[in-house]
Amino acid sequence: EARAFGELAMTPQSAALRSLFFASTALKKERGGNAQPHALHRVGILGGGLMGGGIACVTATRGGLPVRIKDINETGINHALKYSWDVLGKRVRSKRMRPAERQKQMMLISGSTDYTGFEQVDIVVEAVFEDLALKQKMVAEVEANCAPHTVFASNTSSLPIGHIAEKAQRPQQVIGLHYFSPVDKMPLVEVIPHAGTSEETIATTVALAHKQGKTAIVVGDSAGFYVNRILAPYINEAARCLLEGEPIESLDKALVDFGFPVGPITLLDEVGIDVGTKIIPVLVEALGPRFAAPAAFDAVLKDGRKGRKNGRGFYLYPSEGQQRQRRKRADTSLYTLLGVTPKAHMLPATVAQRCVMMMLNEAARCLDEGVIRSARDGDIGAVFGIGFPPFLGGPFRYMDELGAEKVVKTLDYLRQQHGEHFAPCERLQRMAQQGERFYPLGS
Structure with a gap:
C-alpha cells in the first residue's frame, strides 16, 4: 500500500489536484485588494427568477444573512422562496436538517414588490434580464432607495460593468458579480470591477461571496469576462x-x-x-x-x-x-x-483536441490581456466554473504539462486543417520560442 501510495502521489494528476487545493485555499483568504470590506448585515436581491432565487438561497442558508427580494410581482417572490424551500427540503428528507432549522433559515428570506426594507441593506445583487437600459434603471433606483454606502452588484453574464455604471451617481460602488447556474451547486463567482470601482467595493463583494461559500476570482471588465x-x-x-x-x-x-x-x-x-x-x-x-x-x-x-x-x-x-x-x-x-447527415467519423481524441485547444488558446490570451490576474485564477475559474478536468489542474497547468511548443504545434496543425480561428496567440508563440512556462518548475 505504501509503495502504491508513493507512486500515485508522484503522478502529474496528483500534482494537479494538489495545486487546485492550495489555490482554492489561498483564494478563500484573499480580499481581492488591500482595502477593508464594509460590514455585511443585510442583502438585497433584485429579481426572483432562477438566478435571483439561487443567490437568495446561498446568502441565507450558507451566509446566515437576512435577504430581501424585490420582484415586479408576487409570483416572482414566491418562485424565489420555493427555490430555498426545495433546497432545504432535500436536507430535511435526508435527515441532515431538522424541520425547525429549515423554518428558521426560511425566516431570513422575505420579499416585496417595492423597495420597502432596502434602506437597510449593505449590498444589492441585481439578477434581472440582460438589458443594459433596465440594469442602468436598477442602479438609479438602488441609489435613490438604499443607504449611501450600499454596493450595487450586477449578475450579468455579458454586459460590460462600465456601461452599467455609466449613469450612476456613485459609480465607485457598482461592480459585477457573475454567478453560475445552478447557484447552490456551482462553487465559482467572478467579481468584475470596472475602471472606477473602489477597492472597498471589491473587498465587500468578495466578502459576500465568501460568506455564500463561493470561491471568488477577480477578473477584468471585458466582453464575456473570463x-x-x-x-x-x-x-x-x-x-x-x-x-x-x-x-x-x-x-x-x-x-x-x-x-x-x-x-x-x-x-x-x-x-x-x-x-x-x-x-x-x-x-x-x-x-x-x-x-x-x-x-x-x-x-x-x-x-x-x-x-x-x-x-x-x-x-x-x-x-x-x-x-x-x-x-x-x-x-x-x-x-x-x-441539413446534416449524422455519422460518427471522427476519433474521440480528435474531437476533444479541437474543442479543448480553442479553450487553451483563449485562456492564454486572457492572461496576456490582464483579464485574469494570474494563471492560478485562470485554472480555478475553468475548473470551478465550467468543469475543466480537475486532474489536469486547469488550462494553464495542462499547457505546462504539454509544453508551450507542443501546444503551438498542435494549434498550427489544426489551423492548416480547419481554419484561421486556430491561430496560436502571441503569448503562446513567445513562450514556445523561449521555453517558458506559466508556473515555475516544481511549483
Missing part, C-alpha cells in the same frame, strides 16, 4: 464538428471521456441556447470574428429551441408524465434542421 470567453470558442468548435456530421452523442461522449462532467452540447442545453446566442454577438463585436458561431446555428434558435428550460434543445426532454429514458437521447429532427 469563463464565458474561454467557453464560447470551445462550444463553437463542437458546433462546427456537429455541422461536419458528427452525431450529438458522439461529441458529448468525446469530451466526457476527456474529463469534463458533461459534453459541450449538453452544457449548451443546460445553460440555455438563447443565453449562449446573447453572449456570442457581444464577444464578436468586442473581440472579432473568431468568436462567431456557425451561421447555420441561427436555425436552432429560430425553431424556438432554448434547451432544457423549454424542453426543446439538442436532446429530447420527455414530459413529467412520460416514462423517463434511462439514457438521454438526441433530438434527431435537429439534423434535418441543420
